[in-house]
Amino acid sequence: MIENPYYSPEVHGPYEMFDLGDFTLEEGYTLRSCQLAYATFGELSPAKDNAVLVTTWYSGTHQIFADVYIGPEHALDPEKYFIVVVNQIGNGLSTSPHNTDDAFSKAKFPHVRIGDDVRAQEQLLRERFGIEELQLVVGGSMGAQQTYEWAVRFPEKVKRAAAIAGTAKNTPHDFLYTETLIEAITSDPEFLDGWYECSSDVRAGLDRHARIWSVMGFSTEFWKQEQWRPLGFASEADFQIGFMEAYFRVMDPNDLLCMAWKWQRGDVSRHTGGDLAAALGRIQARMFVMPISEDMFFPVRDCAAEQKLIPGSELRVVDSIAGHLGLFGLEPDYMPQIDQHLGELLEQPA
Amino acid sequence: MIENPYYSPEVHGPYEMFDLGDFTLEEGYTLRSCQLAYATFGELSPAKDNAVLVTTWYSGTHQIFADVYIGPEHALDPEKYFIVVVNQIGNGLSTSPHNTDDAFSKAKFPHVRIGDDVRAQEQLLRERFGIEELQLVVGGSMGAQQTYEWAVRFPEKVKRAAAIAGTAKNTPHDFLYTETLIEAITSDPEFLDGWYECSSDVRAGLDRHARIWSVMGFSTEFWKQEQWRPLGFASEADFQIGFMEAYFRVMDPNDLLCMAWKWQRGDVSRHTGGDLAAALGRIQARMFVMPISEDMFFPVRDCAAEQKLIPGSELRVVDSIAGHLGLFGLEPDYMPQIDQHLGELLEQPA
Numbered sequence: 001m002i003e004n005p006y007y008s009p010e011v012h013g014p015y016e017m018f019d020l021g022d023f024t025l026e027e028g029y030t031l032r033s034c035q036l037a038y039a040t041f042g043e044l045s046p047a048k049d050n051a052v053l054v055t056t057w058y059s060g061t062h063q064i065f066a067d068v069y070i071g072p073e074h075a076l077d078p079e080k081y082f083i084v085v086v087n088q089i090g091n092g093l094s095t096s097p098h099n100t101d102d103a104f105s106k107a108k109f110p111h112v113r114i115g116d117d118v119r120a121q122e123q124l125l126r127e128r129f130g131i132e133e134l135q136l137v138v139g140g141s142m143g144a145q146q147t148y149e150w151a152v153r154f155p156e157k158v159k160r161a162a163a164i165a166g167t168a169k170n171t172p173h174d175f176l177y178t179e180t181l182i183e184a185i186t187s188d189p190e191f192l193d194g195w196y197e198c199s200s201d202v203r204a205g206l207d208r209h210a211r212i213w214s215v216m217g218f219s220t221e222f223w224k225q226e227q228w229r230p231l232g233f234a235s236e237a238d239f240q241i242g243f244m245e246a247y248f249r250v251m252d253p254n255d256l257l258c259m260a261w262k263w264q265r266g267d268v269s270r271h272t273g274g275d276l277a278a279a280l281g282r283i284q285a286r287m288f289v290m291p292i293s294e295d296m297f298f299p300v301r302d303c304a305a306e307q308k309l310i311p312g313s314e315l316r317v318v319d320s321i322a323g324h325l326g327l328f329g330l331e332p333d334y335m336p337q338i339d340q341h342l343g344e345l346l347e348q349p350a
Numbered sequence: 351m352i353e354n355p356y357y358s359p360e361v362h363g364p365y366e367m368f369d370l371g372d373f374t375l376e377e378g379y380t381l382r383s384c385q386l387a388y389a390t391f392g393e394l395s396p397a398k399d400n401a402v403l404v405t406t407w408y409s410g411t412h413q414i415f416a417d418v419y420i421g422p423e424h425a426l427d428p429e430k431y432f433i434v435v436v437n438q439i440g441n442g443l444s445t446s447p448h449n450t451d452d453a454f455s456k457a458k459f460p461h462v463r464i465g466d467d468v469r470a471q472e473q474l475l476r477e478r479f480g481i482e483e484l485q486l487v488v489g490g491s492m493g494a495q496q497t498y499e500w501a502v503r504f505p506e507k508v509k510r511a512a513a514i515a516g517t518a519k520n521t522p523h524d525f526l527y528t529e530t531l532i533e534a535i536t537s538d539p540e541f542l543d544g545w546y547e548c549s550s551d552v553r554a555g556l557d558r559h560a561r562i563w564s565v566m567g568f569s570t571e572f573w574k575q576e577q578w579r580p581l582g583f584a585s586e587a588d589f590q591i592g593f594m595e596a597y598f599r600v601m602d603p604n605d606l607l608c609m610a611w612k613w614q615r616g617d618v619s620r621h622t623g624g625d626l627a628a629a630l631g632r633i634q635a636r637m638f639v640m641p642i643s644e645d646m647f648f649p650v651r652d653c654a655a656e657q658k659l660i661p662g663s664e665l666r667v668v669d670s671i672a673g674h675l676g677l678f679g680l681e682p683d684y685m686p687q688i689d690q691h692l693g694e695l696l697e698q699p700a
Contacts, residue, residue: 171570172574172576176586187538214526215527220652236522301570
């Protein structure tokens with residue numbers, strides 16, 4: 001157990017915990033009293049027919065959704081929907097390497113898969129709220145991986161699905177990219193094979209990890225157009241330190257590595273013996289596949305190829321010079337596009 | 351001075367040395383008896399009107415050109431042209447950190463700029479061969495940076511120029527990408543601030559550097575289509591170790607860092623107070639700008655924007671799924687495209 005003040009309601013806003021009990025992972029380990037941190041917005045209707053699930057991305061929590069995506073001015077409107085944002089296992093708020101104090105703490109935290117998160121989320125929604133049907137599952141990046149997993153694993157429960165900037169089956173290139181992120185952390189001598197005493201001991205590794213994110217997380221054009229200027233930074237270096245490095249430096253390295261391993265292996269075709277078309281063919285949800293135009297590692301091409309395999313789906317490309325990290329809602333024209341697409345999707349019969 | 355058997359004619363094929371004398375760099379240091387390693391192909395005509403200069407890229411030497419680009423079956427035909435391939439300063443064959451044994455050895459090797467290489471090459475061609483006019487200057491990647499520098503610095507000497515997969519002014523994104531390569535090496539504890547005893551002591555850093563190259567050097571589609579299979583590899587890991595890591599592991603870390611610093615700062619607008627249009631407007635050569643279609647860090651968009659600023663130039667996009675490292679000629683349809691474009695360029699009056 002590491003005390004890390006970043007993982008607190010003071011930083012991320014209020015959330016609640018759900019105890020899954022002893023939760024057995026696909027890889028064959030049991031997390032005792034596994035906890036999911038979640039936040040809700042709006043009221044569940046008596047008929048329980050207005051539930052929306054939002055899943056989280058690598059390093060993200062419910063906070064970004066509360067701050068950017070959810071509100072009466074957005075498609076994710078808490079006046080109409082009961083919106084549940086569930087923090088993924090390993091993200092630091094739910095059960096994670098840094099906050100586990102039993103045999104599985106720190107470097108011994110077991111490997112978690114996207115499917116584990118989705119089973120855990122389904123249990124939370126059913127046991128705590130009696131929700132058996134979701135009007136929409138939506139998430140970005142690793143949240144899109146969870147969205148695909150939901151739509152394939154529980155096709156009868158998902159009425160609509162929106163996968164933003166992510167894939168159903170991770171690509172080889174994306175795996176290699178994530179490997180460089182992992183190595184940036186694990187190669188820091190202060191990482192001590194995961195047995196560091198304090199998250200910030202691995203500062204050099206976390207900073208290198210952040211700088212690799214700068215290369216792939218933003219587009220070539222973002223940097224060329226100096227799109228960090230409208231975000232209030234005075235120089236590239238100012239943005240690198242003040243935004244990218246500052247964002248990651250407070251996090252726990254083992255938590256990031258838990259998510260990175262999971263991200264690398266997101267693959268709904270595990271349900272169908274490796275047949276991606278068969279897996280995506282199971283989807284009953286009305287689905288929008290929403291890649292970001294300038295994404296360097298979930299490129300439109302990869303997402304469009306998957307979309308073609310999903311019955312009744314649509315490709316809705318989100319224009320963003322920022323690229324993948326446009327997900328943060330950095331550009332003024334980003335959320336209007338998201339709201340337009342999600343609004344249309346929510347209006348469609350399912 | 352480090353003994354590194356990779357930097358030898360046994361590995362790279364025969365080459366000759368030219369002594370520049372005391373060569374003063376733009377950054378204000380003097381390399382004493384600075385050596386350029388070069389290889390020639392074909393015969394210089396009595397009128398000295400058939401000379402072609404080929405410049406080298408990051409980590410590259412004259413060897414790749416001898417093996418892949420030059421021959422009677424190619425546009426770079428030694429039966430017609432006198433082709434001089436000059437190894438850039440810092441590449442391990444020319445004067446470089448690892449082979450300097452004076453005050454400037456290893457970590458103390460001074461910063462070298464693209465302009466230094468081009469001045470050195472001009473001196474070599476003039477003093478050794480009496481060449482005052484080049485029918486063509488051609489290079490890829492950092493070789494393209496040198497090509498642009500030639501065309502802007504010595505406009506009257508360059509009849510034709512072809513810049514493959516590189517830019518006249520390096521982009522901010524490319525700078526950041528190169529920074530991650532540098533950090534992969536310098537963060538290795540065995541790097542010892544550049545004072546390692548043996549190049550291979552920095553093996554872990556060189557391997558991480560190679561794996562970052564895998565992410566940006568090849569395209570997302572190269573990995574997805576498993577284009578390493580036709581190259582004779584059995585798996586991604588086989589290719590990573592047997593190709594990418596093997597390629598870089600034999601090299602000297604300080605040599606790579608010398609080239610990386612230079613690469614980051616390639617910028618012909620240094621001649622015109624930062625005015626890129628004015629610098630490119632100086633070019634008198636017939637010029638083909640030849641980006642590679644799937645290049646992740648010298649994207650077509652950036653190259654095309656520069657091409658528009660060059661009078662009488664043409665944009666000739668080279669299709670390659672491999673991406674930037676398509677430069678190695680990995681694909682059967684790569685060299686035919688290069689030969690087609692260079693052949694047409696060489697036939698144009700200039």
